[in-house]
Amino acid sequence: MDFKQIQELIKIVNRSTIGELSIEEGDFKITIKQKEEPVPVYTSAPTQNFQPAPPPAQLSAPTQTPSSPAGNGSTGGQEAATKQADNLVTIKSPMIGTFYRSAGPDKPAFVNIGDEVTVGKTVCIIEAMKLFNEIESEIKGTIVKVLVEDASPVEYDQPLFLVEP
Amino acid sequence: MPSDNPIGEPFFELSEVESSNNYAMQKVQAHLAVHGTTWFAHFQKAGKGQRGKEWKAEPSQNIMLSCVVEPALLSVDNQFLLNAAVALACHDFFKLYAVDKTSIKWPNDIYWEDRKAGGVLIENVLSGERWRYSIIGIGININQTLFPVGVRNPVSLKQITGKTYDIIKLAKELCISLETRWQQLLLLPASHLLKEYSVHLYKLNQSANFEKNGNFFSGIIRGVTKTGELLISQDNHAATSYSTVNWVLP
Numbered sequence: 208m209d210f211k212q213i214q215e216l217i218k219i220v221n222r223s224t225i226g227e228l229s230i231e232e233g234d235f236k237i238t239i240k241q242k243e244e245p246v247p248v249y250t251s252a253p254t255q256n257f258q259p260a261p262p263p264a265q266l267s268a269p270t271q272t273p274s275s276p277a278g279n280g281s282t283g284g285q286e287a288a289t290k291q292a293d294n295l296v297t298i299k300s301p302m303i304g305t306f307y308r309s310a311g312p313d314k315p316a317f318v319n320i321g322d323e324v325t326v327g328k329t330v331c332i333i334e335a336m337k338l339f340n341e342i343e344s345e346i347k348g349t350i351v352k353v354l355v356e357d358a359s360p361v362e363y364d365q366p367l368f369l370v371e372p
Numbered sequence: 373m374p375s376d377n378p379i380g381e382p383f384f385e386l387s388e389v390e391s392s393n394n395y396a397m398q399k400v401q402a403h404l405a406v407h408g409t410t411w412f413a414h415f416q417k418a419g420k421g422q423r424g425k426e427w428k429a430e431p432s433q434n435i436m437l438s439c440v441v442e443p444a445l446l447s448v449d450n451q452f453l454l455n456a457a458v459a460l461a462c463h464d465f466f467k468l469y470a471v472d473k474t475s476i477k478w479p480n481d482i483y484w485e486d487r488k489a490g491g492v493l494i495e496n497v498l499s500g501e502r503w504r505y506s507i508i509g510i511g512i513n514i515n516q517t518l519f520p521v522g523v524r525n526p527v528s529l530k531q532i533t534g535k536t537y538d539i540i541k542l543a544k545e546l547c548i549s550l551e552t553r554w555q556q557l558l559l560l561p562a563s564h565l566l567k568e569y570s571v572h573l574y575k576l577n578q579s580a581n582f583e584k585n586g587n588f589f590s591g592i593i594r595g596v597t598k599t600g601e602l603l604i605s606q607d608n609h610a611a612t613s614y615s616t617v618n619w620v621l622p
Contacts, residue, residue, distance in 0.1 A: 305616070327499070337455075338452070340498050
């Protein structure tokens with residue numbers, strides 16, 4: 208079985224509801240397993256623990272492995288997005304409340320895209336029940352994206368900023 | 373920053389400052405303050421009220437102070453308890469002189485009858501989910517009897533009792549009240565402070581008018597939830613909790 212055939216097999220398994228497929232040809236054996244959970248959908252707000260999703264189907268111990276690992280059918284674009292997201296860290300909301308980017312309506316934003324942040328730098332305020340929480344960055348890096356609009360409600364653990372360490 | 377100091381020790385007087393809360397924040401950031409440190413401002417050029425609102429007061433007439441506290445073992449989920457403890461301390465202090473008709477207007481104003489006697493501005497600093505410290509800013513009207521036009525229904529202690537007070541002596545008494553409630557916050561079950569807080573709410577079990585997202589409604593105040601949401605019941609239905617709702621005052 209050559210590399211192209213293995214790729215074809217993976218595609219067939221991917222499109223099917225087959226949970227597991229094993230093929231034996233002499234001393235060559237291949238097992239393709241479908242991942243049980245649905246494949247995660249990539250969004251513009253990856254979390255801090257963001258990991259590239261495992262390939263939808265996994266090759267398991269082919270004894271005569273092809274020289275290059277089998278692809279998972281993902282497009283080049285997706286791979287790039289994963290790679291980019293993989294480098295980034297999110298600053299998340301520690302609480303439910305209202306997100307503010309500045310200390311007051313006429314004050315400048317604590318941070319903007321492109322700004323360097325250091326550990327301990329205030330990045331935003333979350334207000335809840337008239338208690339004002341200054342949120343400090345726990346990481347050093349550059350703000351690459353602000354994920355929440357000023358003065359809008361946020362949930363516990365909601366990603367607020369993307370930071371490139 | 374940890375210390376065994378009670379709130380109010382050390383106690384510094386500032387003759388003039390932009391905002392005592394900002395001043396306190398800078399000192400803490402620069403590692404120049406420990407838990408309990410309190411700054412009393414005789415005059416604030418840009419006193420801070422709630423989010424962008426100014427706190428206006430004449431020089432050396434009122435209590436304007438900021439204290440730094442370290443919540444230590446409290447979790448971020450318990451934030452409202454600090455607010456309840458501070459509001460109760462202000463209530464305890466003011467009631468001692470005003471005798472009655474003192475209440476807490478949710479979430480953290482001090483009222484006498486239908487007039488505002490003081491306010492609290494708590495600013496917390498969080499690193500991730502770690503609650504590092506809080507700056508408690510308190511303003512209470514003491515000797516001022518003339519207020520700028522536009523300040524809504526203010527009242528001072530002097531307007532209530534007719535007496536003039538030593539503001540530094542009173543500020544130190546307020547710190548003692550704060551320390552008492554702080555100890556309760558650390559030692560007593562959460563329900564204790566929340567129950568007391570609810571009992572002293574302005575308009576408790578009375579009808580009041582509110583606005584939320586442009587909708588006006590009236591309801592009866594029933595208390596607060598353990599996370600501080602205001603419980604309002606409408607038309608004899610079970611109470612609904614509100615984390616953000618604006619008062620519509622007469």
